[in-house]
Amino acid sequence: MSRYAADVLALARKDLTLELRARDTVPAMLLFVVSALVVFHFALPSSASPLAAKGLLWIAILFTALLGLTRAFVAEREQRLLDGLLLAPCDRSAIWLAKALALLAFLGIAEVVALPAFALFFSGIDGETVAGVALADIGICAVGTVLAAMAVAGRARELLLPLLFLPLAIPIVVGGVGAGVADHPAKYLGFLALYDAVFAIISWASFEYVVAE
Amino acid sequence: MLAVGRRPGVPSRGHGRRGRGRGWLGVIRARGLGRRFGGRRVVSGLDLDVARESFLLVTGPNGSGKTTLLRLLAGLLVPTAGELQVDVDRARIGFLGHDPLLYRELTAVENLDLYGRLYRVPERRERIGMLLERFGLWEARGEHAGSFSRGMLQRLALCRTLLHEPELFLLDEPYNALDAQGAELLDGQLADLRRRGATFVVATHDPARLEPLTTSRLAFA
Numbered sequence: 363m364s365r366y367a368a369d370v371l372a373l374a375r376k377d378l379t380l381e382l383r384a385r386d387t388v389p390a391m392l393l394f395v396v397s398a399l400v401v402f403h404f405a406l407p408s409s410a411s412p413l414a415a416k417g418l419l420w421i422a423i424l425f426t427a428l429l430g431l432t433r434a435f436v437a438e439r440e441q442r443l444l445d446g447l448l449l450a451p452c453d454r455s456a457i458w459l460a461k462a463l464a465l466l467a468f469l470g471i472a473e474v475v476a477l478p479a480f481a482l483f484f485s486g487i488d489g490e491t492v493a494g495v496a497l498a499d500i501g502i503c504a505v506g507t508v509l510a511a512m513a514v515a516g517r518a519r520e521l522l523l524p525l526l527f528l529p530l531a532i533p534i535v536v537g538g539v540g541a542g543v544a545d546h547p548a549k550y551l552g553f554l555a556l557y558d559a560v561f562a563i564i565s566w567a568s569f570e571y572v573v574a575e
Numbered sequence: 576m577l578a579v580g581r582r583p584g585v586p587s588r589g590h591g592r593r594g595r596g597r598g599w600l601g602v603i604r605a606r607g608l609g610r611r612f613g614g615r616r617v618v619s620g621l622d623l624d625v626a627r628e629s630f631l632l633v634t635g636p637n638g639s640g641k642t643t644l645l646r647l648l649a650g651l652l653v654p655t656a657g658e659l660q661v662d663v664d665r666a667r668i669g670f671l672g673h674d675p676l677l678y679r680e681l682t683a684v685e686n687l688d689l690y691g692r693l694y695r696v697p698e699r700r701e702r703i704g705m706l707l708e709r710f711g712l713w714e715a716r717g718e719h720a721g722s723f724s725r726g727m728l729q730r731l732a733l734c735r736t737l738l739h740e741p742e743l744f745l746l747d748e749p750y751n752a753l754d755a756q757g758a759e760l761l762d763g764q765l766a767d768l769r770r771r772g773a774t775f776v777v778a779t780h781d782p783a784r785l786e787p788l789t790t791s792r793l794a795f796a
Contacts, residue, residue, distance in 0.1 A: 365695070372692040376678070383680040383719075437678060445651055446676030446735075450693035451666035575652050 369452035373460030391472040398422040403483040415484040431506040435514045458569035462507040494541030497554035504562040609656030633778040635795025641778035669741030675732035679721030694739035706734040725752040
């Protein structure tokens with residue numbers, strides 16, 4: 363296994379172990395997404411179009427992801443543990459990739475519950491919507507992890523992260539909703555894939571500068 | 576070698592060996608080194624040369640810049656002025672700061688295993704076991720670091736610092752929270768590493784303790 367892959371694996375395993383022990387992030391994300399869908403179910407008029415419900419799904423996913431992102435660097439922030447990772451001889455982008463992969467796992471777990479819940483409360487989920495969710499998750503985690511690291515260093519962390527993340531997440535929402543409702547979802551899925559590729563590369567390259575003091 | 580020219584704020588890709596200046600055999604060289612936080616200059620105009628196998632003792636009152644200097648040398652901070660060259664790979668630097676840099680939810684062994692993997696320590700498990708035993712933490716190896724006392728955390732942090740057999744040690748108040756036995760262990764460890772040719776930069780409020788090992792001093796005002 364390459365050194366880079368080994369470092370990413372060690373760091374991601376660390377994040378997954380921490381979450382298994384602390385059970386901080388995933389339960390909060392699960393509770394939030396289910397609660398949001400329940401509230402949407404009662405808030406949406408019965409005469410509303412099914413397309414509106416698809417939009418609400420993306421709101422729930424986006425804010426669930428935001429919840430996960432605000433907790434992504436909690437240990438590193440509160441216990442100043444980022445220093446330990448920055449001292450290590452691994453490439454600093456490995457920290458970003460490991461954190462993004464862990465977050466992807468947490469978001470995936472939340473969506474394994476959220477998507478059936480959506481199907482129960484609103485309408486069925488087709489393959490294009492699932493593909494859109496999967497592609498969107500990659501983009502959310504790639505961009506969100508860098509922004510979460512940026513926000514950690516700042517003062518108004520809880521305010522800064524949504525301010526940075528939500529505008530960058532709009533293309534994800536456009537692509538995700540489009541993939542679920544359009545007659546030709548392929549172009550929206552292609553758009554999401556392009557977004558993921560571009561922002562993953564930007565995030566990978568810029569992480570070192572984000573964490574440098 | 577971490578070399579920061581007159582473009583502060585641009586981090587290097589990390590420490591590594593590069594061609595040294597003519598005749599320079601040192602480990603650390605700083606010229607006009609400075610670091611500010613907002614409008615406040617914490618380190619300013621510092622010239623420093625640390626030779627290989629030397630023991631530099633850094634003293635000074637609280638807030639004088641000792642910790643900032645160590646963080647600059649470790650690459651955790653980027654200088655905002657001057658030049659800094661550290662002719663040691665990041666993999667061969669051992670840093671002990673005010674924070675133990677240990678995950679509370681991981682056990683002692685898990686913490687050291689994580690760092691051991693990141694530093695690619697050979698025979699990692701054996702080395703971890705040896706260090707835990709040496710610092711009296713073997714019995715507590717399966718306990719979460721969050722349950723450790725401050726002194727035990729400091730011992731575990733010392734294990735973390737020594738794990739990858741650094742050649743340059745940057746230690747900030749290494750005797751903090753150590754009881755008499757722990758302090759004696761550390762005395763012996765430092766003396767042994769000194770004999771083996773390690774280079775040290777140590778910030779302390781107790782210089783008398785390290786006087787026998789010291790080859791040079793830097794006093795912050």
